Amino acid sequence: MEIKNRVAMKTIFSFLFLLWAISLSAQEVTLSGEVKNQQQKPAEFLNVILKKDEKPVHRTLTDVSGKFLVKIPKGDYTLILEQFGTELFSKNVSLSKNTDLGVIKIDESIQMEAVTVEGRKKLVEQKVDRIVFNVENSVQASGGDALDALKSTPRVQVRNEDISIVGKNGLRV
Numbered sequence: 001m002e003i004k005n006r007v008a009m010k011t012i013f014s015f016l017f018l019l020w021a022i023s024l025s026a027q028e029v030t031l032s033g034e035v036k037n038q039q040q041k042p043a044e045f046l047n048v049i050l051k052k053d054e055k056p057v058h059r060t061l062t063d064v065s066g067k068f069l070v071k072i073p074k075g076d077y078t079l080i081l082e083q084f085g086t087e088l089f090s091k092n093v094s095l096s097k098n099t100d101l102g103v104i105k106i107d108e109s110i111q112m113e114a115v116t117v118e119g120r121k122k123l124v125e126q127k128v129d130r131i132v133f134n135v136e137n138s139v140q141a142s143g144g145d146a147l148d149a150l151k152s153t154p155r156v157q158v159r160n161e162d163i164s165i166v167g168k169n170g171l172r173v
Helices: 002-026 146-151
Strands: 028-036 046-054 054-059 068-073 077-082 086-095 099-105 122-125 131-133 156-159 163-164
Touching: 028 086, 046 068, 054 068, 068 077, 086 099, 146 156
Parallel strands: 028 099
Antiparallel strands: 028 068, 046 054, 046 077, 077 086, 122 131, 156 163
């Protein structure tokens, strides 16, 4: 009799646990959508952020086809799409059932105030009649003197302040 009671209790607890697990999963809904740019091409790897009360509660990325899928508890959220820290799209969504937002069109262009382009010469340049070592691009250029720069120059040897070039005789400085 005692074994039957144990089996019955285990069965009842298993059934109650199963009902509890099902009720938890029933509270989650799915939010999906597809993001495209002005040329109707998929917007890849955008940040998809869902906020509740101004706090991020879920983050994901769009895939290579611009699609996203989020499983989240029912509720009211703000959907934000951003790229490189710039918000491209924002929409309030109320999720009580599975929702597909369809195609979301965004403008990926970003208005900038200024663009600075920097370039540097190669550290070592091979000319027809010589090799040029651009000291300004060298790590030793900051805080060192001419002798320090010569020590780091290819094919130049500095020993006890005597300067020689590998493969050359009769040095003139």
